[in-house]
Amino acid sequence: MMHESVPDAFLATLAAIVGPSGLVTGAELRGRPASWTRPEEPCAAAALVRPRTTQEVSLVLAACHAAGHPVVPRGGCTGLVDGILCNAAEIALSLERMGGIESVDPLAMTMVARAGTTIAMVQDAAQAEGLMFPLDLGARGSATVGGTIATNAGGLRVLRYGMMREMVLGLEAVLADGTVVSSLRPLIKNNTGLDPKHLFLGTEGTLGIVTRAVLRLRPAPAGYATAFLACPGVDAAARVLARTQAAFQGRVSSFEGMWPGYYRLMTEPGRFAPPLPREHPYYALVEIECVPEEEPRIHALLESLMEAGDILDAVLAASEEQRRGLWRIREAVEMLVPAGFGRPFDVSVPLSAMHDYVAAATRAVAAIRPGAGAVAYGHIGDGNIHWNTTPLGDPALEAQVDAAIYGPLTALSGSVSAEHGIGLAKRGKLGLSRSDSEVAVMRAVKQALDPRRILNPGKIFLG
Amino acid sequence: MMHESVPDAFLATLAAIVGPSGLVTGAELRGRPASWTRPEEPCAAAALVRPRTTQEVSLVLAACHAAGHPVVPRGGCTGLVDGILCNAAEIALSLERMGGIESVDPLAMTMVARAGTTIAMVQDAAQAEGLMFPLDLGARGSATVGGTIATNAGGLRVLRYGMMREMVLGLEAVLADGTVVSSLRPLIKNNTGLDPKHLFLGTEGTLGIVTRAVLRLRPAPAGYATAFLACPGVDAAARVLARTQAAFQGRVSSFEGMWPGYYRLMTEPGRFAPPLPREHPYYALVEIECVPEEEPRIHALLESLMEAGDILDAVLAASEEQRRGLWRIREAVEMLVPAGFGRPFDVSVPLSAMHDYVAAATRAVAAIRPGAGAVAYGHIGDGNIHWNTTPLGDPALEAQVDAAIYGPLTALSGSVSAEHGIGLAKRGKLGLSRSDSEVAVMRAVKQALDPRRILNPGKIFLG
Structure with a gap:
């Protein structure tokens, strides 16, 4: 497909806003990958613009809006659905120069972070206060606050703490025309009409660019109990989950399942030593937030579930090293x-x-x-x-x-x-899990907030 | 203020949709209160329409939209901000004939309920499966699923389970023009663009009428420990909360505060017997989901907090009757x-x-x-x-x-x-806690979904 290119004069306008080092073009730009799924393919954008402040984001978007140039935001570039893929008529936008934690309120358990901050930095800053930021995913060292808000990231602890949506109390975003929407309140409860943050969570940069957020922190767990289970099937595993949640008051922080094809593959000779025999019909990894003195209750629960026939075999991690070993079987999906x-x-x-x-x-x-x-x-x-x-x-x-x-x-x-998310890779599948009326509502909101369709065009929706 | 009345011919159109018993007018209508805060004032609407199905809601809204007649939805009528107040030019809409639980999935811990179902009915149906629906508020016997979604209700367990928003997995709503938006999926994770449910949660019926919802249920707690505390101040109480959350892995289900003026008033002679002396600077009620064998850990925590100076005095409920007694001091706000x-x-x-x-x-x-x-x-x-x-x-x-x-x-x-919520009572205050840019976004979405402004006009926004 041919795309009209972006005039040099317009790139100069952008450079004037963000400074010369803020605009990346040519070989330096081509050295950046198109997306996570296309590591060998160079970024095709006309330019990559890297503002330093919300005000610069606003000026960049206002200029692109006025001139009708599309803008494709990119965060840590670890998404799997090509949500950041660009063409030569598009301006890529990165907030990589807008990283950093602005403040932490340990008493209220909140943090204000800029969009370019990595999730690992947020986790570390929470830990330094004896707290936890619960979002966790393999890409934590690259994925950013802005990117995980735009994609409403999930990960390993959704069961207990929800997705990114549940960890964002407030945010600041810039609309397509450059309007800065300030909704940065650190409140758990704020029932004052439509909450604007939900327009920017999971919408993949199609409705606005998130520049800052107030994140909710949680108490750091005192410890974990981790068990690898064999079950007669996934229904039995679901009953194990329900019984464990009830016995431990909702403290199951992860409940991961593995069908036998997966488990046998991972425990083939040369891969991982099987913690349980390889002939069972189903496997699950359960992790509970608890203290060591609760171990007798865990044994009692496992025994009771074995008597009920919902667990066939089980191994409980006796050390942090064993715990990591059990997790590797579930996490090493790159294999x-x-x-x-x-x-x-x-x-x-x-x-x-x-x-x-x-x-x-x-x-x-x-x-x-x-x-x-x-x-x-x-x-x-x-x-x-x-x-x-x-x-x-x-x-x-x-x-x-x-x-x-x-x-x-x-x-x-x-x-x-x-x-x-949907990005570019799954937009042909959207209609399988959103009704026509839902898509019509999504499009109506898009039309209201970005009538010129300059924000991440072609993503989520086909046509 | 004078309002144009609704022609009889239009009321006949509505009666033809919902059946004669579905349209309430005249003395029967005037026997219903204007709102919770105005129990002596009759409902002023031209008529109250009571559809029986989503299809009837759709036909009613399509007719009102075509004719330009405003519609004011009412749920259990227990709101405190006059969000249901009507005038003679408006049609009141109640889903009181659309109650009932359609299905419960105990394994997935979800329930499909119609908008007119009361919260008490939802709680009871969850309990019958050994589960819990965590939303709880004094009005549980009257407040409905639809009303608590429209107002994003909070209540006594938000700290642990979130507001109504966190308990709604999917919903069905009818837009101003009668379009039925079906988004009834029972999924915890569904990252496929803008999630339409957030447009209807907390927007007080201004963007659509919720007709059904998929609710998330939780394991029923095995038990509670409830303590009434005296603290040196609210900051100390906040430290008590943080320490308790850490020690009990986030299982604090309620943490209620009382400043001394409130506590002294409630414990005056003739009201409640004071569980603690009346001269302390601050009081808190803390409730933890736990099992009886954890009681030694509670005592150890309270002692440690007393040594740290963050608790001055404490009483732990030794029976369900004592627990209720402690709660009454916090809950009996009607006094x-x-x-x-x-x-x-x-x-x-x-x-x-x-x-x-x-x-x-x-x-x-x-x-x-x-x-x-x-x-x-x-x-x-x-x-x-x-x-x-x-x-x-x-x-x-x-x-x-x-x-x-x-x-x-x-x-x-x-x-x-x-x-x-905001309703009619607080719309003059909206600007104190929403920025101009947030209000502009809220208005843009309103304009996109209800351009003729027939849904609950005049609520949330001034002018």
């Missing part, structure tokens, strides 16, 4: 790619529908052609299944894989994206 | 009215600002004239202070009281409404 399962999916379905859905989709993928296969795992306590399938190298066959995995979701009230 | 404190307020400020704010506002109210006074209490764990002031019977003096209580909030990044 799936060389093992032949290179196509990732990220869907959600109600927990009660998970067993039948995974069984049917696994069969359907395997039937596409000999050698086609799928392994399933994920944050099942959140209803979130990650699939990895064998790349088939043929678009028609891949469409059959998509149909096997995405097709049943509509009838199950599931979602084509539990946590990764 | 404030005959005691001379008849004007309620509902604000929020950061916990770290609470001490200075309450001290200054208390002094400012007392200085207005002899006999003027204010007592403060509230869900301080959420940053939410409820004030009651002595009615002064003079609008100019009441404006001084408002200035004393609302005035400081802007600089403190506080809110003029923590949980009650």
